[in-house]
Amino acid sequence: MEKRPKRYNELWVTEEQSENMRLSLRTSNVLLNGKSPYQDILLVETEEYGRMLILDGAIQITERDEFCYSEMMAHVALCSHPDPRRVLIVGGGDGAVLREVLRHDVVEKVTLIDIDEEVINASKNFLPTINVALGDPRADVRPMDAMVYIKAAKKEFDVAIIDSTDPVDFAAGLFESAFYRDIYSALKDDGMAVAQTESPFTDTSVVKSAFREMESVFPVTRMYWGAMPTYPSGMWTYTIGSKKHDPSIPQRETPDNVRYYSKQIHTAAFVLPPFLRDLLK
Amino acid sequence: MEKRPKRYNELWVTEEQSENMRLSLRTSNVLLNGKSPYQDILLVETEEYGRMLILDGAIQITERDEFCYSEMMAHVALCSHPDPRRVLIVGGGDGAVLREVLRHDVVEKVTLIDIDEEVINASKNFLPTINVALGDPRADVRPMDAMVYIKAAKKEFDVAIIDSTDPVDFAAGLFESAFYRDIYSALKDDGMAVAQTESPFTDTSVVKSAFREMESVFPVTRMYWGAMPTYPSGMWTYTIGSKKHDPSIPQRETPDNVRYYSKQIHTAAFVLPPFLRDLLK
Numbered sequence: 001m002e003k004r005p006k007r008y009n010e011l012w013v014t015e016e017q018s019e020n021m022r023l024s025l026r027t028s029n030v031l032l033n034g035k036s037p038y039q040d041i042l043l044v045e046t047e048e049y050g051r052m053l054i055l056d057g058a059i060q061i062t063e064r065d066e067f068c069y070s071e072m073m074a075h076v077a078l079c080s081h082p083d084p085r086r087v088l089i090v091g092g093g094d095g096a097v098l099r100e101v102l103r104h105d106v107v108e109k110v111t112l113i114d115i116d117e118e119v120i121n122a123s124k125n126f127l128p129t130i131n132v133a134l135g136d137p138r139a140d141v142r143p144m145d146a147m148v149y150i151k152a153a154k155k156e157f158d159v160a161i162i163d164s165t166d167p168v169d170f171a172a173g174l175f176e177s178a179f180y181r182d183i184y185s186a187l188k189d190d191g192m193a194v195a196q197t198e199s200p201f202t203d204t205s206v207v208k209s210a211f212r213e214m215e216s217v218f219p220v221t222r223m224y225w226g227a228m229p230t231y232p233s234g235m236w237t238y239t240i241g242s243k244k245h246d247p248s249i250p251q252r253e254t255p256d257n258v259r260y261y262s263k264q265i266h267t268a269a270f271v272l273p274p275f276l277r278d279l280l281k
Numbered sequence: 282m283e284k285r286p287k288r289y290n291e292l293w294v295t296e297e298q299s300e301n302m303r304l305s306l307r308t309s310n311v312l313l314n315g316k317s318p319y320q321d322i323l324l325v326e327t328e329e330y331g332r333m334l335i336l337d338g339a340i341q342i343t344e345r346d347e348f349c350y351s352e353m354m355a356h357v358a359l360c361s362h363p364d365p366r367r368v369l370i371v372g373g374g375d376g377a378v379l380r381e382v383l384r385h386d387v388v389e390k391v392t393l394i395d396i397d398e399e400v401i402n403a404s405k406n407f408l409p410t411i412n413v414a415l416g417d418p419r420a421d422v423r424p425m426d427a428m429v430y431i432k433a434a435k436k437e438f439d440v441a442i443i444d445s446t447d448p449v450d451f452a453a454g455l456f457e458s459a460f461y462r463d464i465y466s467a468l469k470d471d472g473m474a475v476a477q478t479e480s481p482f483t484d485t486s487v488v489k490s491a492f493r494e495m496e497s498v499f500p501v502t503r504m505y506w507g508a509m510p511t512y513p514s515g516m517w518t519y520t521i522g523s524k525k526h527d528p529s530i531p532q533r534e535t536p537d538n539v540r541y542y543s544k545q546i547h548t549a550a551f552v553l554p555p556f557l558r559d560l561l562k
Contacts, residue, residue, distance in 0.1 A: 012303075020307035020328035022293075026300070047301035048483075065482065065514075067556070201346065201510050202329075227508065227516035227554075229482050233346075234515015235508035259556040268549035273508075275348070275540040 013044050013052070015059050017232040018202055023059070025049065031126050036118035038170060043126050049230055051127055053094060055119070058166055063129055065229045066096050069196070071261040072226045072238060072269065074100035077159045077194045078107070079250040079266060080242075084158040085109070088186065090146040090174065092163035093119035098141075099133040101161070103255035110139050111157075113150075115170065117143035147173060153186035160187060162195035167206055175206065177213040180241065184217050192242035197223070200276050201233035211280050214241040222247050223280060224269035226260065237276070238269075294325050294333070296340050298513040299483050304340070306330065312407050317399035319451060324407050330511055332408055334375060336400070339447055344410055346510045347377050350477070352542040353507045353519060353550065355381035358440045358475045359388070360531040360547060361523075365439040366390070369467065371427040371455065373444035374400035379422075380414040382442070384536035391420050392438075394431075396451065398424035428454060434467035441468060443476035448487055456487065458494040461522065465498050473523035478504070481557050482514035492561050495522040503528050504561060505550035507541065518557070519550075 014024040025046040032043035042054040050063030061069075074097050078084050085108045087101050093114030101110050114120060120143060123131040133139055142149070160183050167175040174195070183193045197210040207223075215221040218241030228236035240247040248270040250263045272280075295305040306327040313324035323335040331344030342350075355378050359365050366389045368382050374395030382391050395401060401424060404412040414420055423430070441464050448456040455476075464474045478491040488504075496502040499522030509517040521528040529551040531544045553561075 018329060022303075022305040024303040024305065026302070048299060068554075225508075227506075227514075229514035229516060233508075233510035235510060260554040262552075262555055264552040265554055268552040271543075271545040271549040273349075273541040273546055274543055 013042070013046065013054065015054065016057060021202070021232070023230070025052065032122055034118070036116050038116045041118055041122055043122055052230070053119075053122060053127070055165060056169070059230050060165065061094050061096060061127075061130065062230050063127070066130065067259045068226060068228045069231070069236065070096040070100045071258055072224075073097045073161055073163055073194065073196060075255065075258065075261040076224060076238065076266055076269065077161065077192050077240060077247060078104050079252045079254065079263075080245055080247045081159055081190075081192055082245065082251050086157045087111070088153075088157045088160040089113070090150070090160065090162045090164065091171075092161070093143075094123040094127060095120070095131045095134040097161055097163050098136075098139055099130070102133045102136055102138060103257065106252075107138065112139060112141045113144055113146040114141075115143070115145050147179065147182070150179070150182040150186050155186070155188050157187050158191050160191070160193040162193065164196065166198070175210045175213065177216050180214050180217040184241075184243070187243060190244040192240060192245060192247055193218070194238055194240040194247075197237045197239045199231065199233040199235055200237060200279060201235060203232070204279065207237050208279055211239050214239050218242060220244070220246065222270060223272060223276070224248070225272065225276065226269055294323070294327065294335065296335065297338060302483070302513070304511070306333065313403055315399070317397050319397045322399055322403055324403055333511070334400075334403060334408070336446060337450070340511050341446065342375050342377060342408075342411065343511050344408070347411065348540045349507060349509045350512070350517065351377040351381045352539055353505075354378045354442055354444055354475065354477060356536065356539065356542040357505060357519065357547055357550065358442065358473050358521060358528060359385050360533045360535065360544075361526055361528045362440055362471075362473055363526065363532050367438045368392070369434075369438045369441040370394070371431070371441065371443045371445065372452075373442070374424070375404040375408060376401070376412045376415040378442055378444050379417075379420055380411065383414045383417055383419060384538065387533070388419065393420060393422045394425055394427040396424070396426050428460065428463070431460070431463040431467050436467070436469050438468050439472050441472070441474040443474065445477065447479070456491050456494065458497050461495050461498040465522075465524070468524060471525040473521060473526060473528055474499070475519055475521040478518045478520045480512065480514040480516055481518060481560060482516060484513070485560065488518050489560055492520050495520050499523060501525075501527065503551060504553060504557070505529070506553065506557065507550055
């Protein structure tokens with residue numbers, strides 16, 4: 001009988017980044033494999049990016065690269081608003097953006113509205129570097145539908161951060177002007193709102209439409225971008241709508257312990273490559 | 282007998298971006314599947330990124346996103362050198378960087394040295410948007426070992442562009458100070474050299490060592506970065522060594538038809554996120 005070489009277990013998790021593209025990551029352990037009322041929840045330990053949360057097949061957050069996203073979601077708005085005391089986070093139940101927001105001492109209270117309590121619990125149980133702020137006394141974490149919450153809020157917030165999943169299913173409405181109008185009403189007279197708005201390579205039409213929808217609501221709308229390795233194409237856009245302040249100008253001190261954001265990165269991130277600038281015309 | 286749903290062919294090409302990470306792309310057609318004296322050559326038509334050249338399993342270039350890389354390899358050095366008449370390209374047999382270099386009218390002659398003639402031929406046969414400059418009268422395309430060629434060249438070039446494959450096998454030497462010293466000698470007294478130096482996420486030690494090696498040779502060494510979707514992590518670094526001019530300051534006009542590069546992107550690309558800046562300390 002022929003001798004076979006020793007074989008090893010090959011456990012991989014695969015994301016369908018599009019119908020035509022897949023990213024696969026070697027996985028040493030599955031920590032959670034469940035289903036909430038809203039979505040499938042998978043939490044795995046990967047060799048390349050550490051622990052990784054996957055919702056309905058889409059990579060949401062990894063321990064190793066989340067700082068690229070979390071810092072750019074939080075600090076651009078918070079550093080260009082002169083006095084951001086009240087902050088709203090829509091989605092973001094893992095707590096990473098919340099952790100970044102609370103690095104700003106000026107922030108008095110953060111309301112985090114995530115529809116899925118089980119995402120919050122998954123982070124609490126398995127993501128120790130990410131969940132650190134979920135129990136902070138300044139954090140008001142509420143598992144409920146943000147659309148409902150926002151409708152009742154009037155001129156309450158200085159900054160709103162829309163940390164949504166991809167625009168499918170229950171999150172689709174978070175990319176539409178009706179929702180941005182409610183956000184607008186929930187903001188104070190000099191408030192600003194920032195949203196993750198996907199990749200110009202794999203989600204070209206979303207980038208374009210999210211920008212237009214926000215532009216139809218806010219007097220000042222700007223796009224910026226950054227690297228985000230585990231999101232499709234690695235190039236990620238963020239759109240910021242502002243009632244008054246210019247979001248491209250950092251006005252406040254950079255918080256400590258940043259790894260992606262800096263005052264210089266803030267300014268540089270608003271420089272769009274011509275192909276992306278042209279997309280928004 | 283149970284009826285099975287109609288099935289479709291699933292043809293995928295997979296890159297092992299690391300031992301622990303794989304990118305797979307749906308493929309409609311294999312145009313070339315061969316072997317040169319130096320490497321395996323695979324040329325496929327992908328749904329997501331158009332035609333794609335793969336050497337020894339590593340994605341080199343795709344029709345859809347190569348502009349991100351080719352423009353950043355060519356225009357940063359060429360726009361910060363005041364009078365780049367003579368240009369050297371090491372590798373780059375596909376012709377994409379050459380095409381960008383020749384957008385600069387001031388360039389009189391480009392010498393392109395790629396060890397593998399079959400890569401040049403693959404591009405000539407199958408990559409019409411990429412190969413356009415390979416027959417240009419200002420292009421001197423030579424299939425030979427760049428290490429040998431460079432040793433004989435003294436103060437000939439204004440700009441050298443090292444468009445190498447990953448630092449393994451015959452390309453490993455292209456990331457070492459001995460090679461950078463030969464490049465230094467081949468440059469005129471105010472020349473500069475730029476090299477692709479991989480990803481800070483998937484090739485952390487290469488980024489670090491390539492920078493140090495170049496820094497040990499050139500009086501001015503700077504790193505810049507850009508988005509590059511089909512390269513691992515999508516965040517790519519470039520290192521530029523200069524004998525005299527500051528490479529971070531664009532001095533000349535931006536060529537027409539750029540899609541990634543602009544004068545503002547030139548400056549912004551030198552702003553490194555703190556984690557990358559700290560890596561180089």
